[in-house]
Amino acid sequence: MKLTFRWYGEKDSISLKYIRQIPNMSGVVTAVYDTPVGDAWSDKSVAKLKELCVGSGLEMEVIESIPVHEDIKMGCGKRDLYIENYCKNIRTVAKHGVKCVCYNFMPVFDWLRTTMHHPNKDGSDSLAYSYEDFLKVDPNNLHLPGWDESYTPEELQELLKAYKNISHAQLFDNLVYFLKKVIPVCEEVGINMAIHPDDPPWDIFGLPRIISNEKDLDALFAAVPSTRNGLTLCTGSFGAGRKNNLVRMAEKYTAQGRVHFVHLRNVLWTDDKDSFCEVGHCSKDGSLNMAAIVKALVDNGFNGYVRPDHGRNIWDEGGKPGYGLYDRALGAAYINGLFEAAQYIKK
Ligand SMILES: [Mn+2]
Numbered sequence: 380m381k382l383t384f385r386w387y388g389e390k391d392s393i394s395l396k397y398i399r400q401i402p403n404m405s406g407v408v409t410a411v412y413d414t415p416v417g418d419a420w421s422d423k424s425v426a427k428l429k430e431l432c433v434g435s436g437l438e439m440e441v442i443e444s445i446p447v448h449e450d451i452k453m454g455c456g457k458r459d460l461y462i463e464n465y466c467k468n469i470r471t472v473a474k475h476g477v478k479c480v481c482y483n484f485m486p487v488f489d490w491l492r493t494t495m496h497h498p499n500k501d502g503s504d505s506l507a508y509s510y511e512d513f514l515k516v517d518p519n520n521l522h523l524p525g526w527d528e529s530y531t532p533e534e535l536q537e538l539l540k541a542y543k544n545i546s547h548a549q550l551f552d553n554l555v556y557f558l559k560k561v562i563p564v565c566e567e568v569g570i571n572m573a574i575h576p577d578d579p580p581w582d583i584f585g586l587p588r589i590i591s592n593e594k595d596l597d598a599l600f601a602a603v604p605s606t607r608n609g610l611t612l613c614t615g616s617f618g619a620g621r622k623n624n625l626v627r628m629a630e631k632y633t634a635q636g637r638v639h640f641v642h643l644r645n646v647l648w649t650d651d652k653d654s655f656c657e658v659g660h661c662s663k664d665g666s667l668n669m670a671a672i673v674k675a676l677v678d679n680g681f682n683g684y685v686r687p688d689h690g691r692n693i694w695d696e697g698g699k700p701g702y703g704l705y706d707r708a709l710g711a712a713y714i715n716g717l718f719e720a721a722q723y724i725k726k
Pocket of ligand 1: 575
């Protein structure tokens with residue numbers, strides 16, 4: 380595996396120098412942030428990012444993400460133009476050595492929590508989703524932590540309205556339409572597409588979600604069989620769905636050559652409904668068996684990229700929620716240990 384770390388470009392408060400000093404760190408996972416969703420990225424922007432990474436002794440082989448325009452998801456408007464731009468972006472990043480592109484196909488919101496600062500018993504805080512608090516959210520007057528600045532209330536209502544007529548089957552067809560154009564380009568230039576699962580893995584506000592469980596993945600891989608059409612196995616996102624068996628999923632999709640990228644983090648189920656809270660990476664801290672998941676990856680020949688996913692806010696860091704340095708660095712060290720042990724046992 381190659382250990383990586385998400386970096387939000389030059390505006391990230393965490394320096395590449397610090398990232399480089401995390402044990403066994405090979406590179407960053409980043410993106411171009413100065414271009415509107417749907418537009419083509421300039422070669423100059425990608426070259427600049429690459430230059431910064433390489434200058435700090437880090438690779439830039441994973442992009443997270445090239446966002447998918449809502450017209451592509453809805454199958455309307457300028458979808459073909461945006462898909463053309465998407466293909467251009469694939470070619471541009473491939474030219475600069477990128478091997479894997481993480482993306483998602485979630486309508487409107489690509490993650491959802493009810494708080495960004497859930498207080499934990501150890502004095503840290505983390506992102507959390509409360510079933511009770513979610514029931515109190517008024518879909519006609521949406522104020523969501525982490526999203527209030529992304530859309531105006533009017534824009535949000537418009538988008539939600541536009542999705543009213545889109546079924547799960549329609550959204551799935553739109554994803555397949557998109558991949559049938561993008562995957563041939565990926566085959567040509569040597570890029571793996573790694574879809575990120577729905578977070579959390581169920582419908583919200585009546586918006587359809589189609590990458591939530593094994594059944595969804597099986598359908599996706601059957602529709603577009605190339606192994607360039609693969610997965611970001613995000614343990615925290617799938618793991619919020621209590622019926623998802625993460626160990627079995629790691630085994631099965633690694634054996635199929637579909638797991639190109641892994642987000643490792645733990646979640647703690649906090650009631651008998653859907654509530655969960657993000658915790659430290661260790662198995663003991665949450666509801667997932669992280670050691671068994673990593674062993675399943677290693678035993679089935681996993682050879683892709685891994686990054687620690689969201690961390691808690693610890694040691695009064697006060698960074699971007701989920702994306703501080705300290706707890707993700709601790710997570711990275713833990714992940715190194717799990718992989719080293721699993722590889723040692725395998726030998
Ligand atoms: Mn993730």
